[in-house]
Amino acid sequence: MEHYLIAMAVTAGIYAIMALGMNVIWGMAGLINLGLVGFFAVGAYTSALLTLKFGWPIAGGVIAAMIVSSLVGVIVALVTVNLKGDYLAIVTLGFAETMRIVMSNEIWLANGTDGLSGIPGPMRQQLGPHGFNLLFLGIVAVATLILFVLNERLAHSPFGRALRGIRDDEQVVQVAGKNVTRLKVKAFAFGSAALGLAGALYGHFTSYIAPDLFEPLLTLYVILALLAGGLGNNKGAVLGAVAVVFFLESTRFIMPLLPFVSAVQGAALRQMLIAAALLVILRFYTQGLIPEKIQQPALPDALQAKLQANKAEIDDVKA
């Protein structure tokens, strides 16, 4: 059981990393990216291939995975920079599917649908399964923490403010003289690097990846995590990821209680529950567990008092 809990904690950490990455692209910049799992796959395959076939050290593979995912993110962002809303959703969704098709068919590169197995993990042999899981939990926790701090800094920097500006009104940001395209591309580059990191860590942890693992449902899980925690809010992203993994895993324990459903039906029921949870959150709890705080610029006291007075006056007129 302890073994299982540690493995779940690692999964939660990997989800948290993805949620933090998505928070920059979607939460801050307001760009929809339904191809999340595609970037995750790029990261996983890059690191796995480099360490397996070229004998790179794991750290090198992980860094390369972040760079490659980031570059792919830049390309996707550049191509879709003029697309709005629905079109961006379709293109990013198609991107992830195309990635999966490529992984399934380029057998020389990615071993097709059989996937890659025997991906090395740090000190897997020396530590034994238990020690390895604990070590990996430490690595994932540190990575999540670093990313969290980076994200927090980003959110409070002028760059983060500009991104939120794009989310709320792109035109205003443009009028203010910001290069919107560049900001969007940067947001995608940063977020995709985090997604790639999550993919690479996942591969090194489970030692096996295959195209089937990278299904669109994973994108939905991370979206669910972000929405549950509160979009645009880094604490919420981490908390949401933990909540989603907890929820996903707890549905696993419900199934044995229903002896009349088959394995396929059980899996279907789980996915139904997850989709229903997402629909309920989308409909009724759009703010999430921790709503994003609207930051007010610091004003001198005199100005603050004047604003208050004005507001009171407006309220009077309204009444």
Add this chain to the structure above:
Amino acid sequence: MHVVQLILNGLMAGTILALPAIGLTLIFAVLRFTNFALASLMTVGAYAGLVANISFGLPVYASLLAAFVVAGLVGWLCDEFVLKPFRASGFITTAIGSIALTIALENVVRFVFENQMRGYKLPLRRDLVLAGLRVDPQQLDNLAVAVLVVLVLTAFLMTTRAGKAMRAVADNPSLASIKGIDVDMVARIVSFVAMGIAGIGGMLVGLDTTVDPLVGYKTILSVFAAAVVGGLGSIPGAIVGALVVGVGEELSLLVLSPAYRTAVGFIAIFLVLTLRPRGILGARAY
């Protein structure tokens, strides 16, 4: 000759693709959002037809009607109770909501019918050979069904009151509303008709291949490609787009492995959005 055969196959596949693409484009034109739930409603239609055909022993053409009605009803109910509240909170919420909905519906189907592939009860027929070209008679039937659906839909949109109201709302929702058109009612009719047509499309795909819970999901990228290539919101565009994507997918076999067929749709979306974002016949894209 090989190329001509591929083009012919592509046109056949394209006509089937045209139906769900029309459904998607209809919803986009009137309700202004892309409904990803279309994938699962194709599946619902395919299974409704399957139940009518296998369990109730109805002939295939009567079963197509069942596919239309069931997919239409489910589509309307889902729109009314699930998607409609999302539309007020913007396209991202609606897009994600419709994806969640499609996964939920697909798994309802999986829960009931499980994963195995199924087929309709069809008479075995020999391929027709004409001037060295091979055609499966079932494909000809499918073509006839698709053409018939398009004709009926066109007549509906052009002559009936509900059809005209739909076009008015697509054109300018606030003006239509001022003129006394019940916009909510139009939304219901659109959801029913569009998803019903998608359901027929799903069953035609099933007739062409086999039916399993992923039948809609496997086609959805091509459907989106068809609608985007033709121009989202334009019905003639959806037909032209579907034919282009159908032929493109078949012709890709000349240079790519068959596994990349679905990627062709994505490439088509990509090309159109970079070169001519409003599509072949569309009016606006962004």
